[in-house]
Amino acid sequence: MSKKTLTLMSKDKQLFNIEEHLAVQSVTIRNMVKEDGASSVIPLPRVDSETLALVIEYLNRQQAPEEDEDYVKKFVDERGEIPTLLELAQAALDLDIKKLMDAACMKVADLIKDFTLEEVREALRIENDRTPEEEKAIRDEFQWAF
Amino acid sequence: MEERRDWLQMPDEIMGGMILQRLDHVDILTSVQKVCRNWRRICKDPAMWKIIDMDYSSCRVWYTKKDFENLIKQAVHRSCGELIHIRLNCPVTKDLLDFISRRSSKLKSLRLMKCYSRITGKVLNDVRHGVAARSSLKSYELRRGHGLFRTMITGNIGLLHAVKRLPCLETLDVFYFSIYPEDIYFIGRCCPRPKYFNIRTRFMESDGDALALASMLSTLRSRAILLHGCGHLESPDLPKCCCFKLGGNLEKLCRERRRSNQYEFSGSDDFCDDYWL
Numbered sequence: 001m002s003k004k005t006l007t008l009m010s011k012d013k014q015l016f017n018i019e020e021h022l023a024v025q026s027v028t029i030r031n032m033v034k035e036d037g038a039s040s041v042i043p044l045p046r047v048d049s050e051t052l053a054l055v056i057e058y059l060n061r062q063q064a065p066e067e068d069e070d071y072v073k074k075f076v077d078e079r080g081e082i083p084t085l086l087e088l089a090q091a092a093l094d095l096d097i098k099k100l101m102d103a104a105c106m107k108v109a110d111l112i113k114d115f116t117l118e119e120v121r122e123a124l125r126i127e128n129d130r131t132p133e134e135e136k137a138i139r140d141e142f143q144w145a146f
Numbered sequence: 147m148e149e150r151r152d153w154l155q156m157p158d159e160i161m162g163g164m165i166l167q168r169l170d171h172v173d174i175l176t177s178v179q180k181v182c183r184n185w186r187r188i189c190k191d192p193a194m195w196k197i198i199d200m201d202y203s204s205c206r207v208w209y210t211k212k213d214f215e216n217l218i219k220q221a222v223h224r225s226c227g228e229l230i231h232i233r234l235n236c237p238v239t240k241d242l243l244d245f246i247s248r249r250s251s252k253l254k255s256l257r258l259m260k261c262y263s264r265i266t267g268k269v270l271n272d273v274r275h276g277v278a279a280r281s282s283l284k285s286y287e288l289r290r291g292h293g294l295f296r297t298m299i300t301g302n303i304g305l306l307h308a309v310k311r312l313p314c315l316e317t318l319d320v321f322y323f324s325i326y327p328e329d330i331y332f333i334g335r336c337c338p339r340p341k342y343f344n345i346r347t348r349f350m351e352s353d354g355d356a357l358a359l360a361s362m363l364s365t366l367r368s369r370a371i372l373l374h375g376c377g378h379l380e381s382p383d384l385p386k387c388c389c390f391k392l393g394g395n396l397e398k399l400c401r402e403r404r405r406s407n408q409y410e411f412s413g414s415d416d417f418c419d420d421y422w423l
Contacts, residue, residue: 089160105164113169117177126182138180 006033007041008056014049015041022059027096046094051087054079058100072103082111082123162188171200175217176207195225202236215242222246231317233257240304247308255317256308309336 004020006029024030032042044052058075079085085104092101112120121128130138166188169178179189188194198221202214209217214236222229222245229250238258246253309315 086156086160089164090156093157093160101160101164105160106168109165109168112165113173117180120178120181124181126185128181129183130180130186134183134186138186 008052009041009043010047010049010052011045012049014052016049016052016056018056018059025059025097027098029095044091044094047091048087051084051091054084054088055091055095055097055100058097068099072099075100076103076107080107080111082108083125085111086124158188158191161185162191162194167194170204171198171221172205172214172217175220190224192224192226192228195221196228197231198222198225198229199231199233200236201234204235211237215239218242219245222249225250227251229253231255231257233259235259238304240307243304243308247311250312252314253312254314255319256312256315257317257319258305259319306336 005017006020006023008016008018008023008029010016020033024033029042047055058072061071061075076085076088079088085108089101089104089108092098092104112123115123120126161184166174166178166185174189174194179186198218200214200218200221202209202211205214218234218236219242222232227249229246230252231254232246232250233255234257236259246256305320309318
Protein backbone atom coordinates (compact mmCIF):
# COMPACT_ATOMS: atom_id res chain seq x y z
CA MET A 1 0.00 0.00 0.00
CA SER A 2 1.44 3.33 -0.98
CA LYS A 3 1.94 5.82 1.81
CA LYS A 4 -0.44 8.46 0.66
CA THR A 5 -0.92 11.40 2.95
CA LEU A 6 -4.20 13.11 3.75
CA THR A 7 -4.68 16.59 5.10
CA LEU A 8 -7.28 17.33 7.76
CA MET A 9 -8.37 20.86 8.57
CA SER A 10 -9.62 21.81 12.02
CA LYS A 11 -12.29 24.35 12.91
CA ASP A 12 -9.64 27.07 13.33
CA LYS A 13 -8.17 26.34 9.91
CA GLN A 14 -5.04 24.51 11.03
CA LEU A 15 -3.85 21.76 8.77
CA PHE A 16 -2.72 18.31 9.92
CA ASN A 17 -1.17 15.64 7.81
CA ILE A 18 -1.72 11.96 8.37
CA GLU A 19 -0.96 8.89 6.37
CA GLU A 20 -3.98 7.54 4.62
CA HIS A 21 -3.71 3.99 5.92
CA LEU A 22 -3.84 5.34 9.47
CA ALA A 23 -6.54 7.90 8.80
CA VAL A 24 -8.96 5.31 7.47
CA GLN A 25 -9.45 3.98 10.99
CA SER A 26 -12.02 6.74 10.98
CA VAL A 27 -15.05 5.41 9.19
CA THR A 28 -15.96 8.92 8.03
CA ILE A 29 -12.59 9.40 6.36
CA ARG A 30 -12.63 5.90 4.96
CA ASN A 31 -15.90 6.61 3.23
CA MET A 32 -14.62 9.90 1.86
CA VAL A 33 -11.52 8.23 0.51
CA LYS A 34 -13.62 5.54 -1.10
CA GLU A 35 -15.92 8.04 -2.73
CA ASP A 36 -13.62 10.60 -4.23
CA GLY A 37 -10.10 9.66 -3.32
CA ALA A 38 -10.08 12.61 -0.90
CA SER A 39 -7.30 14.33 -2.73
CA SER A 40 -8.08 17.72 -1.29
CA VAL A 41 -8.15 18.88 2.31
CA ILE A 42 -10.76 17.25 4.55
CA PRO A 43 -12.46 19.93 6.63
CA LEU A 44 -13.63 19.09 10.15
CA PRO A 45 -15.75 22.10 11.08
CA ARG A 46 -16.61 20.94 14.60
CA VAL A 47 -13.17 19.85 15.77
CA ASP A 48 -10.67 22.37 17.15
CA SER A 49 -6.96 22.05 16.54
CA GLU A 50 -6.04 20.83 20.03
CA THR A 51 -8.53 18.02 19.84
CA LEU A 52 -7.60 17.15 16.30
CA ALA A 53 -3.95 16.93 17.38
CA LEU A 54 -5.05 14.39 20.01
CA VAL A 55 -7.07 12.42 17.51
CA ILE A 56 -4.10 12.33 15.14
CA GLU A 57 -1.90 11.18 18.00
CA TYR A 58 -4.37 8.40 18.68
CA LEU A 59 -4.58 7.39 15.04
CA ASN A 60 -0.81 7.38 14.71
CA ARG A 61 -0.33 4.88 17.49
CA GLN A 62 1.83 1.93 16.73
CA GLN A 63 0.03 -0.78 18.61
CA ALA A 64 -0.71 -4.35 17.93
CA PRO A 65 -4.47 -4.93 17.73
CA GLU A 66 -4.53 -6.96 20.93
CA GLU A 67 -2.99 -4.10 22.91
CA ASP A 68 -5.43 -1.65 21.48
CA GLU A 69 -7.93 -1.80 24.33
CA ASP A 70 -5.30 -0.99 26.90
CA TYR A 71 -3.85 1.70 24.75
CA VAL A 72 -7.10 3.56 24.22
CA LYS A 73 -7.85 3.34 27.93
CA LYS A 74 -4.47 4.74 28.82
CA PHE A 75 -4.83 7.34 26.15
CA VAL A 76 -8.01 8.76 27.67
CA ASP A 77 -6.78 8.28 31.23
CA GLU A 78 -3.86 10.58 30.53
CA ARG A 79 -6.32 13.23 29.47
CA GLY A 80 -8.48 13.26 32.52
CA GLU A 81 -10.00 16.69 31.95
CA ILE A 82 -13.69 16.47 31.32
CA PRO A 83 -13.84 19.25 28.69
CA THR A 84 -10.97 17.67 26.74
CA LEU A 85 -12.64 14.28 26.92
CA LEU A 86 -15.95 15.65 25.73
CA GLU A 87 -14.27 17.41 22.81
CA LEU A 88 -12.53 14.15 22.05
CA ALA A 89 -15.78 12.22 22.22
CA GLN A 90 -17.44 14.68 19.89
CA ALA A 91 -14.54 14.52 17.43
CA ALA A 92 -14.59 10.74 17.59
CA LEU A 93 -18.31 10.81 16.88
CA ASP A 94 -17.84 13.07 13.85
CA LEU A 95 -14.99 10.96 12.56
CA ASP A 96 -16.72 7.73 13.53
CA ILE A 97 -13.91 6.20 15.57
CA LYS A 98 -15.97 4.02 17.84
CA LYS A 99 -13.33 2.79 20.23
CA LEU A 100 -12.09 6.25 21.01
CA MET A 101 -15.59 7.57 21.51
CA ASP A 102 -16.56 4.70 23.81
CA ALA A 103 -13.44 5.09 25.89
CA ALA A 104 -13.78 8.85 26.20
CA CYS A 105 -17.45 8.65 27.17
CA MET A 106 -16.79 5.90 29.65
CA LYS A 107 -14.09 7.97 31.26
CA VAL A 108 -16.40 10.98 31.54
CA ALA A 109 -19.10 8.83 33.09
CA ASP A 110 -16.54 7.46 35.53
CA LEU A 111 -15.42 10.93 36.47
CA ILE A 112 -18.84 12.43 37.02
CA LYS A 113 -20.49 9.51 38.70
CA ASP A 114 -19.32 10.57 42.13
CA PHE A 115 -19.90 14.27 41.63
CA THR A 116 -22.57 16.24 43.38
CA LEU A 117 -25.01 18.26 41.36
CA GLU A 118 -22.99 21.43 41.76
CA GLU A 119 -19.76 19.71 40.85
CA VAL A 120 -21.28 18.35 37.68
CA ARG A 121 -22.55 21.78 36.73
CA GLU A 122 -19.16 23.28 37.39
CA ALA A 123 -17.19 20.61 35.56
CA LEU A 124 -19.38 20.81 32.50
CA ARG A 125 -19.97 24.54 32.84
CA ILE A 126 -23.69 24.04 32.87
CA GLU A 127 -25.96 26.68 34.32
CA ASN A 128 -28.93 25.58 36.32
CA ASP A 129 -31.49 26.78 33.84
CA ARG A 130 -34.56 25.40 35.48
CA THR A 131 -37.27 27.84 36.41
CA PRO A 132 -38.95 27.70 39.81
CA GLU A 133 -41.99 26.15 38.13
CA GLU A 134 -39.86 23.32 36.82
CA GLU A 135 -38.27 22.83 40.21
CA LYS A 136 -41.75 22.45 41.57
CA ALA A 137 -42.65 20.00 38.80
CA ILE A 138 -39.69 17.84 39.77
CA ARG A 139 -40.61 17.95 43.41
CA ASP A 140 -44.16 16.99 42.54
CA GLU A 141 -42.88 14.09 40.53
CA PHE A 142 -40.93 12.95 43.52
CA GLN A 143 -44.01 13.27 45.64
CA TRP A 144 -45.34 10.61 43.38
CA ALA A 145 -42.19 8.66 43.90
CA PHE A 146 -42.04 8.96 47.66
CA MET B 147 -9.87 33.85 28.21
CA GLU B 148 -10.86 30.53 26.84
CA GLU B 149 -14.00 30.39 24.83
CA ARG B 150 -16.88 28.98 26.81
CA ARG B 151 -17.95 25.83 25.16
CA ASP B 152 -21.60 25.06 25.39
CA TRP B 153 -21.75 21.42 26.38
CA LEU B 154 -25.47 21.43 26.06
CA GLN B 155 -24.96 21.38 22.32
CA MET B 156 -23.38 17.96 22.60
CA PRO B 157 -25.32 15.48 20.51
CA ASP B 158 -27.73 13.41 22.58
CA GLU B 159 -26.12 10.24 21.40
CA ILE B 160 -23.00 11.17 23.31
CA MET B 161 -24.49 12.83 26.36
CA GLY B 162 -27.48 10.56 26.79
CA GLY B 163 -26.60 7.37 25.03
CA MET B 164 -22.96 7.17 25.99
CA ILE B 165 -22.43 9.09 29.20
CA LEU B 166 -25.57 9.52 31.27
CA GLN B 167 -26.69 6.01 30.54
CA ARG B 168 -23.57 4.70 32.21
CA LEU B 169 -24.37 6.41 35.47
CA ASP B 170 -26.08 4.68 38.31
CA HIS B 171 -29.81 4.54 37.70
CA VAL B 172 -30.64 5.54 41.22
CA ASP B 173 -28.40 8.59 40.83
CA ILE B 174 -30.04 9.50 37.55
CA LEU B 175 -33.43 9.61 39.18
CA THR B 176 -32.39 11.35 42.34
CA SER B 177 -29.78 13.80 41.14
CA VAL B 178 -28.42 13.66 37.58
CA GLN B 179 -31.69 14.73 36.04
CA LYS B 180 -31.68 17.85 38.18
CA VAL B 181 -28.50 19.25 36.62
CA CYS B 182 -30.23 21.17 33.89
CA ARG B 183 -33.24 21.20 31.63
CA ASN B 184 -31.46 19.42 28.82
CA TRP B 185 -30.30 16.57 31.00
CA ARG B 186 -33.76 16.26 32.41
CA ARG B 187 -35.10 15.88 28.90
CA ILE B 188 -32.50 13.21 28.15
CA CYS B 189 -33.24 11.39 31.40
CA LYS B 190 -36.92 11.23 30.52
CA ASP B 191 -36.27 9.56 27.21
CA PRO B 192 -37.59 5.99 27.31
CA ALA B 193 -34.46 4.93 25.39
CA MET B 194 -32.48 5.62 28.57
CA TRP B 195 -34.53 3.08 30.45
CA LYS B 196 -34.41 0.03 28.25
CA ILE B 197 -31.98 -1.45 30.71
CA ILE B 198 -32.56 -0.91 34.40
CA ASP B 199 -30.06 -1.96 37.00
CA MET B 200 -30.75 -0.86 40.54
CA ASP B 201 -28.86 -1.98 43.56
CA TYR B 202 -30.04 -1.17 47.03
CA SER B 203 -26.78 -2.09 48.66
CA SER B 204 -24.68 0.33 46.60
CA CYS B 205 -26.81 3.38 47.30
CA ARG B 206 -25.00 6.24 48.92
CA VAL B 207 -28.14 7.60 50.47
CA TRP B 208 -30.23 5.52 52.78
CA TYR B 209 -33.66 4.78 51.39
CA THR B 210 -36.47 2.99 53.06
CA LYS B 211 -37.51 -0.09 51.18
CA LYS B 212 -40.70 1.64 50.18
CA ASP B 213 -38.81 4.63 48.77
CA PHE B 214 -36.48 2.39 46.88
CA GLU B 215 -39.36 0.46 45.45
CA ASN B 216 -40.90 3.72 44.31
CA LEU B 217 -37.68 4.67 42.58
CA ILE B 218 -37.75 1.39 40.70
CA LYS B 219 -41.35 2.02 39.76
CA GLN B 220 -40.46 5.43 38.43
CA ALA B 221 -37.67 3.98 36.32
CA VAL B 222 -40.02 1.33 34.93
CA HIS B 223 -42.64 4.00 34.33
CA ARG B 224 -40.15 6.06 32.33
CA SER B 225 -39.30 3.16 30.08
CA CYS B 226 -42.84 3.48 28.64
CA GLY B 227 -43.01 -0.23 27.99
CA GLU B 228 -39.63 -0.34 26.26
CA LEU B 229 -37.91 -2.12 29.13
CA ILE B 230 -35.81 -5.06 27.93
CA HIS B 231 -33.50 -5.94 30.80
CA ILE B 232 -34.00 -5.38 34.48
CA ARG B 233 -31.72 -6.36 37.31
CA LEU B 234 -32.73 -5.57 40.85
CA ASN B 235 -30.74 -6.10 43.94
CA CYS B 236 -33.26 -5.38 46.63
CA PRO B 237 -36.19 -7.11 48.22
CA VAL B 238 -38.82 -7.49 45.56
CA THR B 239 -42.45 -7.59 46.57
CA LYS B 240 -45.36 -9.06 44.72
CA ASP B 241 -46.67 -5.55 44.17
CA LEU B 242 -43.44 -4.49 42.44
CA LEU B 243 -43.34 -7.57 40.26
CA ASP B 244 -46.92 -6.82 39.26
CA PHE B 245 -46.02 -3.25 38.41
CA ILE B 246 -43.08 -4.31 36.25
CA SER B 247 -44.78 -7.17 34.47
CA ARG B 248 -47.92 -5.19 33.62
CA ARG B 249 -45.92 -2.42 31.98
CA SER B 250 -43.12 -4.26 30.28
CA SER B 251 -44.41 -6.62 27.66
CA LYS B 252 -41.06 -6.52 25.84
CA LEU B 253 -39.04 -7.61 28.85
CA LYS B 254 -36.49 -10.24 27.94
CA SER B 255 -34.40 -10.49 31.01
CA LEU B 256 -35.49 -10.48 34.63
CA ARG B 257 -32.83 -10.71 37.26
CA LEU B 258 -33.82 -10.55 40.89
CA MET B 259 -30.92 -10.94 43.18
CA LYS B 260 -32.76 -10.76 46.48
CA CYS B 261 -36.21 -11.99 46.07
CA TYR B 262 -37.85 -12.17 49.42
CA SER B 263 -39.63 -9.78 51.63
CA ARG B 264 -38.83 -9.13 55.20
CA ILE B 265 -38.67 -12.06 57.50
CA THR B 266 -38.76 -11.76 61.23
CA GLY B 267 -38.71 -13.95 64.20
CA LYS B 268 -36.75 -16.88 65.35
CA VAL B 269 -36.23 -18.42 61.97
CA LEU B 270 -34.49 -15.28 60.79
CA ASN B 271 -32.03 -15.47 63.61
CA ASP B 272 -31.49 -19.11 63.02
CA VAL B 273 -30.91 -18.49 59.37
CA ARG B 274 -28.53 -15.63 60.04
CA HIS B 275 -26.66 -17.76 62.39
CA GLY B 276 -26.65 -20.46 59.79
CA VAL B 277 -25.11 -18.09 57.31
CA ALA B 278 -22.39 -17.14 59.69
CA ALA B 279 -21.54 -20.74 60.15
CA ARG B 280 -22.16 -22.07 56.73
CA SER B 281 -20.87 -25.48 57.49
CA SER B 282 -23.68 -25.97 59.93
CA LEU B 283 -26.36 -25.37 57.32
CA LYS B 284 -26.91 -29.04 56.94
CA SER B 285 -28.35 -29.27 60.37
CA TYR B 286 -31.10 -26.76 59.69
CA GLU B 287 -34.47 -28.24 59.62
CA LEU B 288 -36.97 -25.84 58.18
CA ARG B 289 -40.49 -26.95 57.88
CA ARG B 290 -43.22 -25.86 55.56
CA GLY B 291 -45.76 -23.63 57.22
CA HIS B 292 -43.26 -21.77 59.30
CA GLY B 293 -43.30 -17.97 59.09
CA LEU B 294 -40.30 -17.92 56.83
CA PHE B 295 -41.92 -20.09 54.25
CA ARG B 296 -45.21 -18.29 54.36
CA THR B 297 -43.39 -15.18 53.23
CA MET B 298 -41.71 -17.12 50.50
CA ILE B 299 -45.00 -18.40 49.22
CA THR B 300 -46.38 -14.91 48.61
CA GLY B 301 -43.18 -13.90 46.89
CA ASN B 302 -43.28 -16.93 44.66
CA ILE B 303 -46.85 -16.28 43.64
CA GLY B 304 -45.81 -12.79 42.56
CA LEU B 305 -43.12 -14.25 40.38
CA LEU B 306 -45.44 -16.80 38.85
CA HIS B 307 -47.96 -14.13 37.90
CA ALA B 308 -45.22 -11.93 36.51
CA VAL B 309 -43.75 -14.69 34.39
CA LYS B 310 -47.17 -15.40 32.92
CA ARG B 311 -47.42 -11.81 31.72
CA LEU B 312 -44.02 -11.67 30.06
CA PRO B 313 -44.21 -13.35 26.68
CA CYS B 314 -40.71 -12.34 25.55
CA LEU B 315 -38.89 -13.50 28.66
CA GLU B 316 -35.69 -15.31 27.79
CA THR B 317 -33.57 -14.89 30.85
CA LEU B 318 -34.73 -15.43 34.37
CA ASP B 319 -32.24 -15.22 37.14
CA VAL B 320 -33.71 -15.26 40.60
CA PHE B 321 -32.52 -15.86 44.08
CA TYR B 322 -35.21 -17.37 46.19
CA PHE B 323 -34.54 -18.36 49.66
CA SER B 324 -36.83 -21.24 49.11
CA ILE B 325 -38.84 -22.20 46.13
CA TYR B 326 -41.17 -25.08 45.59
CA PRO B 327 -40.61 -27.55 42.80
CA GLU B 328 -44.11 -26.85 41.51
CA ASP B 329 -43.21 -23.20 41.10
CA ILE B 330 -40.13 -23.92 39.07
CA TYR B 331 -42.08 -26.31 36.94
CA PHE B 332 -44.77 -23.72 36.38
CA ILE B 333 -42.24 -21.08 35.42
CA GLY B 334 -40.64 -23.45 32.99
CA ARG B 335 -43.98 -24.10 31.36
CA CYS B 336 -45.01 -20.45 31.17
CA CYS B 337 -41.97 -19.28 29.29
CA PRO B 338 -42.13 -20.25 25.67
CA ARG B 339 -38.56 -19.37 24.87
CA PRO B 340 -36.22 -19.56 27.76
CA LYS B 341 -32.54 -19.22 27.00
CA TYR B 342 -31.19 -18.95 30.46
CA PHE B 343 -32.96 -19.81 33.65
CA ASN B 344 -31.02 -19.53 36.78
CA ILE B 345 -32.96 -20.24 39.89
CA ARG B 346 -30.87 -20.04 42.95
CA THR B 347 -32.26 -21.31 46.13
CA ARG B 348 -30.82 -22.04 49.45
CA PHE B 349 -33.18 -24.62 50.67
CA MET B 350 -35.17 -27.31 49.16
CA GLU B 351 -37.50 -28.53 51.78
CA SER B 352 -36.59 -32.12 51.54
CA ASP B 353 -35.11 -34.73 49.35
CA GLY B 354 -38.63 -35.54 48.32
CA ASP B 355 -39.13 -32.07 46.93
CA ALA B 356 -35.91 -32.14 45.07
CA LEU B 357 -36.77 -35.49 43.63
CA ALA B 358 -40.17 -34.26 42.58
CA LEU B 359 -38.52 -31.35 40.90
CA ALA B 360 -36.02 -33.47 39.09
CA SER B 361 -38.74 -35.68 37.71
CA MET B 362 -40.93 -32.72 36.75
CA LEU B 363 -38.07 -31.04 35.00
CA SER B 364 -37.56 -34.07 32.88
CA THR B 365 -40.95 -33.47 31.29
CA LEU B 366 -40.21 -29.86 30.47
CA ARG B 367 -38.97 -28.79 27.09
CA SER B 368 -36.78 -26.04 28.43
CA ARG B 369 -33.19 -27.06 28.51
CA ALA B 370 -31.64 -24.16 30.22
CA ILE B 371 -32.69 -24.40 33.78
CA LEU B 372 -29.92 -23.99 36.22
CA LEU B 373 -30.49 -24.55 39.84
CA HIS B 374 -28.09 -23.44 42.42
CA GLY B 375 -28.31 -24.50 45.95
CA CYS B 376 -26.16 -25.28 48.85
CA GLY B 377 -25.21 -28.76 47.93
CA HIS B 378 -22.75 -30.31 50.25
CA LEU B 379 -21.15 -32.73 47.96
CA GLU B 380 -19.12 -35.66 48.88
CA SER B 381 -17.51 -36.18 45.53
CA PRO B 382 -16.20 -33.31 43.45
CA ASP B 383 -17.06 -34.78 40.09
CA LEU B 384 -20.68 -35.41 40.97
CA PRO B 385 -23.21 -33.28 39.25
CA LYS B 386 -23.92 -30.70 41.87
CA CYS B 387 -27.45 -30.69 42.97
CA CYS B 388 -30.19 -28.34 43.84
CA CYS B 389 -30.78 -29.49 47.35
CA PHE B 390 -28.60 -29.33 50.34
CA LYS B 391 -29.06 -32.90 51.29
CA LEU B 392 -28.08 -35.21 48.57
CA GLY B 393 -29.84 -38.49 48.80
CA GLY B 394 -29.02 -41.67 46.96
CA ASN B 395 -31.90 -41.64 44.53
CA LEU B 396 -31.59 -37.99 43.76
CA GLU B 397 -27.94 -38.30 43.05
CA LYS B 398 -28.70 -40.98 40.52
CA LEU B 399 -31.42 -38.91 38.91
CA CYS B 400 -29.19 -35.91 38.59
CA ARG B 401 -26.51 -38.00 37.04
CA GLU B 402 -28.92 -39.29 34.47
CA ARG B 403 -30.15 -35.84 33.61
CA ARG B 404 -26.64 -34.65 33.32
CA ARG B 405 -25.73 -37.47 31.02
CA SER B 406 -28.63 -36.82 28.71
CA ASN B 407 -27.49 -33.21 28.75
CA GLN B 408 -30.90 -32.01 29.68
CA TYR B 409 -30.17 -30.00 32.72
CA GLU B 410 -27.31 -28.67 34.49
CA PHE B 411 -27.51 -28.95 38.20
CA SER B 412 -25.03 -26.86 39.94
CA GLY B 413 -24.49 -25.95 43.50
CA SER B 414 -21.96 -23.21 43.45
CA ASP B 415 -21.57 -21.47 46.74
CA ASP B 416 -20.46 -18.19 45.26
CA PHE B 417 -23.68 -16.32 45.87
CA CYS B 418 -23.87 -17.27 49.50
CA ASP B 419 -21.59 -14.50 50.59
CA ASP B 420 -23.55 -11.48 49.51
CA TYR B 421 -26.31 -12.07 51.87
CA TRP B 422 -28.93 -9.62 52.79
CA LEU B 423 -32.10 -9.82 54.73
